[in-house]
Amino acid sequence: MNDWLAHLTAAGGRQVDERLWQFPQDDSPLGATPSCLSPLSHLGILECDGPDAARFLQGQTSANVEHANGEFAPLTTFCTPKGRMIANSELLKVGAERYWLLLDISLVAPLATQLGKYAPFYKVTLNPRDDLALIGVFGTMPSLPDEAQLPAPSDIDWHMSQQDDTVLVRHPGAGSRLLMILPQARAVSIWNQMQPNAIAVGNASWQRADIDAGVAWLTATHSDSLLPQMINWEALGGISFRKGCYTGQEIVARAHFRGQVKKRLQIAALEGGTAVEIGSEIRNAEGKRVGEVFQATPAGDAAVCDLLVVLNTSESEESRLVVGDRKLTLRELPYPLERLDPESVVAA
Incomplete structure (x- = not known):
């Protein structure tokens, strides 16, 4: 040590x-x-x-x-x-x-x-x-x-x-x-x-x-x-x-300009303070798999577990979602889901 x-x-x-x-x-x-x-x-x-x-x-x-x-x-x-x-x-x-x-x-x-x-x-x-x-x-x-x-x-x-x-x-x-x-x-x-x-x-x-x-x-x-x-x-x-080519650039640009991204990161809270494993399945009310857990950290009061999830864009805050038998509640992102050009940030 x-x-x-x-x-x-x-x-x-x-x-x-x-x-x-x-x-x-x-x-x-x-x-x-x-x-x-x-x-x-x-x-x-x-x-x-x-x-x-x-x-x-x-x-x-x-x-x-x-x-x-x-x-x-x-x-x-x-x-x-x-x-x-x-x-x-x-x-x-x-x-x-x-x-x-x-x-x-x-x-x-x-x-x-x-x-x-x-x-x-x-x-x-x-x-x-x-x-x-x-x-x-x-x-x-x-x-x-x-x-x-x-x-x-x-x-x-x-x-x-x-x-x-x-x-x-x-x-x-x-x-x-x-x-x-x-x-x-x-x-x-x-x-x-x-x-x-x-x-x-x-x-x-x-x-x-x-x-x-x-x-x-x-x-x-x-x-x-x-x-x-x-x-x-x-x-x-x-x-x-706006920069030149880099490895994977063509696919990344195509997904953006053609709107082909069907999954997005969301913030969520999961009932119970015990963390779940990365990759744990998220299912909707019909039992269909609609996403997975990206990161899980027990909240400070241990009543819930704070999550980042990657979720189908078809799901919304009104969706009934679960991980196992635990209720998942989506939270609002602190930024808009729109392109932010780093050029504008540098110039600010």
Whole structure:
């Protein structure tokens, strides 16, 4: 166990598995928007570095790499030639020739392998950054370390700032949410600086905020099974329809312009606080399978389970839906289901 993980354990944390940390405060009501810190062990960083890094990524990703300018960190996805997502991520420019891909930890190695098929033709190296710590800072903002500058502008999500070896990225949510990325060697001291004014919570709290924001991060379970539009990625600005070709671009564009997407991501609540497995079937009143569970996280009061689901577009909030014998209730998305061009976000 390294110093960072040992410190989290000493602070009362318990590592349930590779992805999940829990803290004693998780079982108690947090009150009104407290300051919270959370180790985001379910996320990881794949680094692409070298003189050809921008050109290499431009041919593989749905984002226009030029939009990743050190201030805006666009959402993106990597697809198969058939348009199915291998992984989705956020693209951060952290150096003149260096980019970080923020994605689910289970897809860091698979994406490195996939991109590694093309890397020999470019002057790039692909490195999983296992030496980095990712910390979620959310709720009422605690005092940040002096070297951590807030991303600007403060009212736009997916913006980033960098000071030396510390990167902050603003993520959407009902309250402020910042994702901090820094070397594990410094994470202990930074955590201790913020801890006196914040509550340590497990990363399920951060994942619930992703659900509330309607933001879906693929895991290895989902890889190569969904079109980007099925998780509303174009509604979040994760697809540039104005850039040049990339792997899977033709299929993704055709699905958009011909309106061929028959499934969409929705937010839902499931009766009972026990999480259900990813891929669990959703059935309607006639017993027909109409979708599946994408992500499940027990709600803070444990009375319901918060879900992201991929559901047939023919179903509505009036539909009677179940997972097993548990009632499923759809919730409203916090964004419109329409194309958001990242070009307009960059220009804002």
